[in-house]
Amino acid sequence: MRQRFQDIDYLGVVLWLLRTGIIILVIWGSVATIIQNPYSSKTWMDFIVFGVAQGSLYALIAIGYTLVYGVLFMINFAHSEFFMSGIFTATILLANPMKASGFLDSHPFVGLGLITITAIIVSVAIALLTERVAYRPLRKAPRLVPLITAIGASFFWQYFFRGLFGSEVKPFPQIEGLIGKIPFLGTEILINQVVVIVVAIIMLIGLYIFVMKTKIGKSIRAVAEDKDTAALMGIDVDRAISITFAMGAAMAGIAGVLYAMVFRQVHFFMGFIPGIKAFTAAVLGGIGSIPGAAVGGFFLGMFESVGPSLFLQGLGIPAPHQLKDVIAFTMLVLVLIFRPQGILGERLAEKKA
Amino acid sequence: MKKYKVFSLLLIVAFLLAACGPAAPKTIKIGINAPLTGDIPKVGEGTKYAAEMWLEDIDAAGGLDVGGTKYKVELVIEDNESKADSAVKANTKMITQDDVLIIVGPQSSKQAVPAGEVANNNETPMISPWSTNPKTTLDRPWVFRGCFLDPFQGPVIANFASEEFGFTKAAVLYDVASDYPKGLAEFFKAAWEELHGEGSVVAYESFTTKDTDFSAQLTKIKNSGAEFIFTPQYYNEVALIVQQAHELGWTGPIMGSDSWGSTETVKLCGPDCYGLFFSTHYAAAGATGATKEFIDRYNAKYGYVPDDVGALTWDAMNIAKQAIQDCGKITGDLKADRKCVRDALASIKNFHGITGDMTFTEDGDPIKCAVIVRISDAGEYEFYKQVCP
Numbered sequence: 215m216r217q218r219f220q221d222i223d224y225l226g227v228v229l230w231l232l233r234t235g236i237i238i239l240v241i242w243g244s245v246a247t248i249i250q251n252p253y254s255s256k257t258w259m260d261f262i263v264f265g266v267a268q269g270s271l272y273a274l275i276a277i278g279y280t281l282v283y284g285v286l287f288m289i290n291f292a293h294s295e296f297f298m299s300g301i302f303t304a305t306i307l308l309a310n311p312m313k314a315s316g317f318l319d320s321h322p323f324v325g326l327g328l329i330t331i332t333a334i335i336v337s338v339a340i341a342l343l344t345e346r347v348a349y350r351p352l353r354k355a356p357r358l359v360p361l362i363t364a365i366g367a368s369f370f371w372q373y374f375f376r377g378l379f380g381s382e383v384k385p386f387p388q389i390e391g392l393i394g395k396i397p398f399l400g401t402e403i404l405i406n407q408v409v410v411i412v413v414a415i416i417m418l419i420g421l422y423i424f425v426m427k428t429k430i431g432k433s434i435r436a437v438a439e440d441k442d443t444a445a446l447m448g449i450d451v452d453r454a455i456s457i458t459f460a461m462g463a464a465m466a467g468i469a470g471v472l473y474a475m476v477f478r479q480v481h482f483f484m485g486f487i488p489g490i491k492a493f494t495a496a497v498l499g500g501i502g503s504i505p506g507a508a509v510g511g512f513f514l515g516m517f518e519s520v521g522p523s524l525f526l527q528g529l530g531i532p533a534p535h536q537l538k539d540v541i542a543f544t545m546l547v548l549v550l551i552f553r554p555q556g557i558l559g560e561r562l563a564e565k566k567a
Numbered sequence: 568m569k570k571y572k573v574f575s576l577l578l579i580v581a582f583l584l585a586a587c588g589p590a591a592p593k594t595i596k597i598g599i600n601a602p603l604t605g606d607i608p609k610v611g612e613g614t615k616y617a618a619e620m621w622l623e624d625i626d627a628a629g630g631l632d633v634g635g636t637k638y639k640v641e642l643v644i645e646d647n648e649s650k651a652d653s654a655v656k657a658n659t660k661m662i663t664q665d666d667v668l669i670i671v672g673p674q675s676s677k678q679a680v681p682a683g684e685v686a687n688n689n690e691t692p693m694i695s696p697w698s699t700n701p702k703t704t705l706d707r708p709w710v711f712r713g714c715f716l717d718p719f720q721g722p723v724i725a726n727f728a729s730e731e732f733g734f735t736k737a738a739v740l741y742d743v744a745s746d747y748p749k750g751l752a753e754f755f756k757a758a759w760e761e762l763h764g765e766g767s768v769v770a771y772e773s774f775t776t777k778d779t780d781f782s783a784q785l786t787k788i789k790n791s792g793a794e795f796i797f798t799p800q801y802y803n804e805v806a807l808i809v810q811q812a813h814e815l816g817w818t819g820p821i822m823g824s825d826s827w828g829s830t831e832t833v834k835l836c837g838p839d840c841y842g843l844f845f846s847t848h849y850a851a852a853g854a855t856g857a858t859k860e861f862i863d864r865y866n867a868k869y870g871y872v873p874d875d876v877g878a879l880t881w882d883a884m885n886i887a888k889q890a891i892q893d894c895g896k897i898t899g900d901l902k903a904d905r906k907c908v909r910d911a912l913a914s915i916k917n918f919h920g921i922t923g924d925m926t927f928t929e930d931g932d933p934i935k936c937a938v939i940v941r942i943s944d945a946g947e948y949e950f951y952k953q954v955c956p
Contacts, residue, residue, distance in 0.1 A: 257790055264782040383803040385835045395816070404814055477779050478810055479803060479835055487777050519783050535784050536743045536773040 233551050236544060239525070246528025253523065259401040261520045267407040267476070269515020270414030274469035275492030276499070276507035277421060278462030284502040285438045285458045287357060291364040292344055294489020295371035296463040298482065300337030301470030304329045305386050305480045306379045313387035322390040326471075334467035340371060341463030342456060350452065376482040383481045386474040410472045417468060418508045421461065425504060434458055438502075491542075498546050500559020509557055517545045594639045595631060595897065597887060598661035600672030600682060605649025610674050613877035614696075616869050618642055618671065621884040631888065634896040647673050647682070654678035658685040658693070666901055668891065669693070669908055671883045674876055676700035683710040690902065692909040694886060696879035699825075704931035711912055711931040713883040713922070714848055717747065720799075720824045721754025723846045723937045723954045725762055728795055728822065731952070735763050738770035738793030740784055740808060742800060745776055751799035751824050769793050785812050799824040806835035813839050820844065828875060833946040841944050848875040849922040850940045850950035858921040875922070882920035889915060923953065 275297055282290040309329050312318040318325040348367045352360045392409060395402040425431035436444040437454040445451050473488065474480050491514060499510025521541035526534035549557060599618050603611035622642055630637035643665045645657035654673045661667045662685070670686055670693040673679045679698035686693035687707040695703055696713040704710045728734045737759050741752035756768050770791035772784035785808070788796060798808050798821060809821055823845035833840055851872045854862055861881055865873045891897075893911035897904055918925045918933075925933035936955040943949040 253787075253790070257786060260786050261783055264780070264786075268780055382831070383806075383835060385806070385837065388837075393814075406814075477807060479806060481803075487779075523783070523787075533743070533771055533773040536775050538778075538783075539775065 229551060233548065236548050239529075243525040243528045247524055248528070250528060252527060256401045258520070259399060261523060262516065263398075263401070263403050263407060265516035265519030266512060267410045267515070268519060269495075269512035270411050271469050271473055271476075271488065271511075272492045272495040272514050273418060273508045273511025274414050274465045274472070275488055276496040276511045277418070277465045277504065279493050279496040280499075280501055280504060280507040281434075281458050281462045283496070285434060285455055286349075286353070286360070288349070288360045289364065289493070290349075290459075290462075291361070291489075291493075292348075292367035292371060293462065293466060294485030294492075295368050295375075296337045296341045296344075296485075297466040297470050297473075297488060298480075298485035299340045299371060299375055300333035300335075300463075300467035301329075301386075301474045302375055302379060302384075302480050302482065302484070303336045304332040304471070305384055305474060308332050309387055309474075310384070318387055319390055322392070326389055326475075330468065330471045333471050334464050337463040337467030337470065338460045341459045341466075344371075345456060345459045350455075372482055372485075379482070381482060383479050386478045386480055388478060389475060392475065406475050410476060413468065413472060417465060418504075421465065422504050424461075430454075430457060494542065494546055498549055498556055500556030503556070503558045506556055506558035513545075513557070514542055517542045521545070594641050595633075595891065596641050596643055596665055596667040597884075598658075598665065598667035598670040598672075599642055599644040600647050600654055600657045600661070600670055600678070601644065602649035602674060602678070603644075603646040605647075607649050607675070609874075610697075610876050611646070611649075613873055614672060614674060614880045615644060616865065617873065617877045617880040618644070618884055620865065620868065621881060621888075625888075631891065633892055633894065636897075638897060643667055647678050649675070649678070651678050651681045654682040655685050658682045659689075662686065662689045662691045667691070668897075668901070668904055669887050671696065671880065671887060674698065674880075676703055679703045679712075683707055686710055690909075691905050692890070692912055694883045694912070696883040697876050707931065708913075708929075709909055709931075711886075711927060711933075713879045713886060713920075713925075713933065715935050715937055716932060717750055718754045719956065720846050720937060721751055721756075722758035722956070723939075724797055724822050724824065725755055725758035727844070727846070727939050727952065727954050728797075728820075729762055732795070732820070734794040735767060736769045736792055736794050737763075737767065738772070738788040738791060738796045739768060740770075740772045740774070740781065740788065740796055740798045740800075742776055742778075742804065743773040747826065748799045748801075752797070755797050755799070779807055781808055781811050782815060785815050785817065788812075789815060789817055793819070795820040795822060797822050799826060801826050802829045802832040803835055805832050805840070806837075809836055809839045809843065822846075825875075828940075828948070833942060837946075840942050841946060843942050844939055844951065845942075846937045846954065847940050847948075848938065849878045850938050850948050852943065852947040853950040855950075857919070861921050878922050882918075882922050882925075885920065886912070886915065886918055886925070889918060 278293045278296065279290060282288060312325050344367050348363050349360055352363055392406045394405050396405060396408065425434060433449045433454045434457060436447065436449055437451050441451050495510035495514040496507045498514055499506030518538040522534035522538050525541060526537060599614065601611040601614035602608065603615065622640060625631050625640045630639050643661050645661055647654035647657045658670060661670060670691060673682050673695060674697040676698040679695040680700060680702050683693060683703050687709045690709055692709050694711045694713055698712055699714055699717050701716050704712055739752050739756060741748040743749055756771060759768050770788040770793050772787060774781060774784060796812065800808065805823060805827055812821060821843050825847040827845040828847045851862055861878065862872060865877060890908050890911040894907040913927055913929055916926045923936040925935045927933055934956055936953045938950060939952040939954055940948045941951040
């Protein structure tokens with residue numbers, strides 16, 4: 215008997231209490247909400263659509279974190295600045311002048327195409343430059359060193375673009391043809407949200423196919439598996455890593471355009487919050503895994519949008535949406551307690567690390 | 568060389584004579600504590616310009632007439648660099664070295680709260696034209712202000728929406744992590760429920776600073792049956808909220824508070840914000856009478872339309888002028904004169920300012936009307952209505 219008491223692992227008990235507590239709260243809140251039934255099914259549907267649209271953005275940005283982590287085992291905190299730089303530049307140099315001259319109104323899709331291309335080019339250029347100057351010389355350094363460098367690079371780009379374009383919030387013009395709603399499953403979806411979701415899904419699938427089916431994709435996976443062996447097999451490791459960065463940044467550039475389209479404003483600090491959320495999504499889905507980043511993004515978006523109403527309304531908490539970040543990160547903790555490798559992540563112990 | 572010596576000697580004698588002369592000085596010094604440099608130089612510039620324009624009028628009249636004697640007025644303009652410690656330093660210098668009779672400024676609450684402490688301790692009257700934080704004048708008999716307080720605007724919008732549109736159901740959307748919107752949202756809710764009963768704020772939704780997606784909250788508001796939305800936010804959030812509300816099919820009015828007053832609001836929000844209302848200190852477009860005169864004169868002299876700081880400074884200068892005149896005489900005993908001016912300030916009734924009529928309470932806060940501004944279809948801030956307490 216005495217022996218058994220000594221065997222009790224106190225940390226284990228605390229963790230067990232924690233996860234049971236969270237689960238009870240979530241179930242209790244959800245059941246209470248469902249019983250009270252404060253919203254129609256149409257409203258729930260709306261919440262789900264908002265969540266999926268927001269989640270698509272997170273997923274697109276999360277890809278960048280996951281790709282770089284998969285290849286370099288490094289968390290690239292400057293990724294949120296790749297997201298910001300493209301659309302910030304495109305807005306100042308292209309979108310607002312085009313709006314002022316009337317070109318954007320007469321050719322909305324040509325204009326949007328030009329904006330997207332510019333955003334991608336700038337994002338990719340910034341990413342390649344950062345990789346070449348700040349990360350490549352440190353590739354053999356201990357893991358903490360590139361991490362701190364990434365934080366420094368993030369600050370550098372933020373203030374670089376603040377110096378370049380100013381610290382004010384800049385408007386992003388409304389694109390004609392993306393205004394309005396279309397009917398969908400008994401509710402209506404905003405056209406710009408449809409565009410966000412569709413573009414994100416196409417890009418994610420395209421990227422997955424690129425990595426899995428093409429020769430370049432294979433070289434990236436080989437480098438991710440083992441850099442030295444890949445180099446022995448004749449793979450240009452530097453090139454594979456550069457391509458990885460470029461792909462992540464291109465996704466971030468597209469995400470930037472979609473973000474500006476929905477929220478219609480840009481500024482030098484706009485990358486910070488989406489960046490943190492996308493990183494969370496990448497961890498939630500299993501960092502290093504491309505489908506994981508996508509799934510993590512959609513889950514996080516859903517938790518944020520449906521969670522406050524579903525889990526907290528029933529507990530009698532007023533105005534629960536201010537707590538959406540709490541919900542999102544509680545869910546992250548919960549998922550990581552049960553699956554430390556994330557929803558779709560591989561066990562690191564099996565592979566490397 | 569010798570000539571200079573004689574000259575300076577003469578000067579010294581002249582000064583000595585002047586000092587020993589009549590007890591009552593022929594000049595009145597007014598201190599201006601303004602952020603000429605720092606984060607908000609435009610605010611300092613507006614303060615300085617309005618004060619200088621006021622001085623022109625006094626000079627043109629041959630001085631300030633107090634009890635039948637004309638006094639020359641001198642402005643002591645000190646830069647507070649938009650910093651709290653510099654504002655304290657500026658006040659101390661003006662009170663102890665420059666012997667000012669009264670101080671106008673500082674503008675922002677950040678500087679007005681600590682600087683007010685100095686003025687109060689040194690028993691020198693001070694009027695802050697622009698500071699809305701209750702702490703500036705709280706328990707400080709020597710400190711006054713030229714604008715209304717934060718708690719006043721909530722009831723203003725509540726009364727306006729009830730009377731103008733006959734609304735009975737309101738929705739509030741505010742940032743729970745920021746003092747100003749949170750305070751205003753609470754004041755509004757209390758005022759609204761007093762008018763229309765418990766539960767008449769049908770949606771009381773919130774978010775936290777830096778959130779950009781308000782679709783879920785706005786969907787709830789839309790389904791709650793609310794007739795209008797009150798959102799006391801800053802300009803970039805105003806743009807996000809208004810645009811998202813319209814995209815989601817919200818067609819009712821959206822109202823705000825004086826934080827909407829920046830020109831950035833319309834720049835970011837565009838046509839989505841046209842036709843919306845907010846409460847503020849003064850409206851430049853569509854002004855009439857003395858207000859219009861002031862705006863036109865300022866515009867002609869400095870080349871731009873003055874914002875609320877300029878107008879409130881103008882009023883504060885005139886309040887100071889009236890208090891000095893009400894005092895009746897300047898004895899030359901600075902301590903007694905300052906006390907006399909303070910008492911006159913506290914008993915000002917029905918002062919006609921360009922930002923509205925004011926009567927001061929013993930706390931140093933004016934009882935004053937707010938202006939409801941409508942954002943016109945050209946994106947200008949147009950006077951719509953005055954709402955009084």
